[in-house]
Amino acid sequence: MTDTAHVSDSRTIAAHPKSDEVPGAELPRAVYRSVVAAFAWMIGMAWIAFGSGMEPDFALGFASLLMIICLGILLFIQTTARHHMKAGQESLHDFLSREVDTATGSLPGYAAWIEIAIIPVSLALAATLIGAVYLATPGR
Numbered sequence: 001m002t003d004t005a006h007v008s009d010s011r012t013i014a015a016h017p018k019s020d021e022v023p024g025a026e027l028p029r030a031v032y033r034s035v036v037a038a039f040a041w042m043i044g045m046a047w048i049a050f051g052s053g054m055e056p057d058f059a060l061g062f063a064s065l066l067m068i069i070c071l072g073i074l075l076f077i078q079t080t081a082r083h084h085m086k087a088g089q090e091s092l093h094d095f096l097s098r099e100v101d102t103a104t105g106s107l108p109g110y111a112a113w114i115e116i117a118i119i120p121v122s123l124a125l126a127a128t129l130i131g132a133v134y135l136a137t138p139g140r
Contacts, residue, residue, distance in 0.1 A: 028092040031113050038120035042127040049131025
């Protein structure tokens with residue numbers, strides 16, 4: 001088996017992940033932590049704004065449980081892979097100073113981090129603003 005996969009327009013791209021690398025080791029932990037922090041912020045704001053009463057508590061509890069399960073599965077997979085494969089995590093400084101290949105082309109590391117985190121951070125900000133408006137509404 002080769003390291004490459006063929007694309008319909010006859011270009012060749014590297015197949016990821018490689019069989020001897022830990023899944024997720026291509027990005028530093030700070031990138032993953034920023035995404036997890038944004039989703040935790042969003043869930044936390046939902047609890048603060050809407051966590052009153054039996055029905056919202058059940059829905060928010062279920063959403064929180066799903067988030068914990070999904071993160072737990074990913075953490076389990078990465079921990080198991082680190083135990084069985086070589087574990088070379090890239091440093092944050094190296095990541096920020098190099099070019100990162102993305103589906104749309106090469107980007108500087110900081111731009112790739114922004115591209116990765118923009119949606120979770122935007123959702124967390126939106127949850128904060130929606131929660132603030134809801135809490136500021138009289139007669140809710």
